[in-house]
Amino acid sequence: MAIPPYTDIIKNLPAMVPFVGPETIERNQGKAFLARIGANESVFGISPLARTAMADAACESWMYCDPEGYDLRLALAKANGVEIENVMLGAGIDDILGVIVRTFMNPGDTVVASYGSYPTFAYHVHGFGGVLKTVPYRNDANDLQALADAASEHGAKILFLANPDNPTGSYYPREDIEDLIARLPDGCLFIFDEAYLDFVPEGSVVPMVCDDPRIVRVRTFSKAHGMAGARVGYAITHPEIVQTFNRIRLHFGVNRMAQEGALASLGDKKFIEDVIRKVNEGRLEYESLGRELGIPTLPSRTNFVSFDLSTKERAVGVMTSLIEQGVFVRMPGVPPLDRLVRITIGTERDRALFAEALRGALSSGPD
Numbered sequence: 001m002a003i004p005p006y007t008d009i010i011k012n013l014p015a016m017v018p019f020v021g022p023e024t025i026e027r028n029q030g031k032a033f034l035a036r037i038g039a040n041e042s043v044f045g046i047s048p049l050a051r052t053a054m055a056d057a058a059c060e061s062w063m064y065c066d067p068e069g070y071d072l073r074l075a076l077a078k079a080n081g082v083e084i085e086n087v088m089l090g091a092g093i094d095d096i097l098g099v100i101v102r103t104f105m106n107p108g109d110t111v112v113a114s115y116g117s118y119p120t121f122a123y124h125v126h127g128f129g130g131v132l133k134t135v136p137y138r139n140d141a142n143d144l145q146a147l148a149d150a151a152s153e154h155g156a157k158i159l160f161l162a163n164p165d166n167p168t169g170s171y172y173p174r175e176d177i178e179d180l181i182a183r184l185p186d187g188c189l190f191i192f193d194e195a196y197l198d199f200v201p202e203g204s205v206v207p208m209v210c211d212d213p214r215i216v217r218v219r220t221f222s223k224a225h226g227m228a229g230a231r232v233g234y235a236i237t238h239p240e241i242v243q244t245f246n247r248i249r250l251h252f253g254v255n256r257m258a259q260e261g262a263l264a265s266l267g268d269k270k271f272i273e274d275v276i277r278k279v280n281e282g283r284l285e286y287e288s289l290g291r292e293l294g295i296p297t298l299p300s301r302t303n304f305v306s307f308d309l310s311t312k313e314r315a316v317g318v319m320t321s322l323i324e325q326g327v328f329v330r331m332p333g334v335p336p337l338d339r340l341v342r343i344t345i346g347t348e349r350d351r352a353l354f355a356e357a358l359r360g361a362l363s364s365g366p367d
């Protein structure tokens with residue numbers, strides 16, 4: 001019997017897997033990784049307060065979660081100096097990006113992002129039938145001027161920017177982002193992805209302006225809070241947009257344990273400060289390893305560092321060798337970024353394993 005016809009959008013999508021998980025590689029290799037420093041998770045774990053809250057909530061999992069996520073949204077609103085009406089929850093930024101794209105982009109509409117930027121935006125754009133125009137990175141950073149120009153030229157419905165950026169780790173302070181916002185063409189929504197916000201200097205962050213309905217800021221508990229597996233993210237934007245999101249968002253998408261854990265983690269400032277300190281320490285160590293081995297590292301304002309292996313061939317060789325030696329890492333897939341290997345800040349033990357494996361990779365591979 002034949003499969004009933006797929007939609008036109010689905011028929012035209014290539015078969016693809018946006019993220020090959022370390023679990024898949026472990027199954028294929030028949031062995032577990034010794035260090036998991038490829039997905040920008042936080043190896044420093046979750047707050048003890050979050051652990052207790054989540055364990056308690058686990059016992060209450062027979063109940064649906066609060067579909068309004070009220071307590072967590074209220075705490076997030078307070079922490080960010082906004083109102084609860086400005087905040088929407090989602091199962092990570094990845095989920096929220098889909099909600100935003102569906103809300104603001106018709107099939108056939110054009111949107112803009114950097115070529116090789118965080119892939120889930122493109123994934124949703126293609127899944128909802130949009131047309132993605134990309135702008136190349138410049139000097140291993142988003143080219144803000146070119147992004148604004150492209151948005152105008154193509155009459156883009158959405159402009160996506162991650163700041164700090166993944167995979168380069170680059171970061172623009174407040175003035176540059178405000179400049180970009182001032183140059184947004186009419187009718188263009190700005191998705192401002194601040195997944196790595198916790199790692200940037202406080203004074204450089206764009207102030208909250210929730211009365212500007214052209215901007216949706218998206219943030220996550222997956223990085224400094226160490227809760228990638230729990231799937232909690234949030235958007236901050238104009239209240240009317242939050243209400244509109246309510247028409248399509250998955251109302252029980254952020255489960256009870258995730259909501260309780262995030263709420264507890266948000267209250268554990270000491271834990272987060274400690275994570276940030278450890279990340280800064282690890283980043284310095286990676287940079288000095290790069291100097292020692294003659295491999296430039298890109299300046300990073302995130303929980304990862306990209307090592308510049310100068311050619312794609314050398315980067316692929318090093319990544320493959322690291323993976324074979326039990327160190328899970330990833331690299332960007334498109335030029336000119338495909339000469340980089342991106343390494344998440346690991347624990348002291350992870351970093352030692354990585355350093356040793358990198359030395360091994362460099363001594364065995366072609367220069």
Ligand SMILES: Cc1ncc(COP(=O)(O)O)c(C=O)c1O
Binds near residue numbers: 040
């Ligand atoms: C720029 C950026 N945005 C979003 C995400 C995903 O966040 P979440 O886990 O909340 O879906 C990542 C994860 O690596 C990221 O690098």
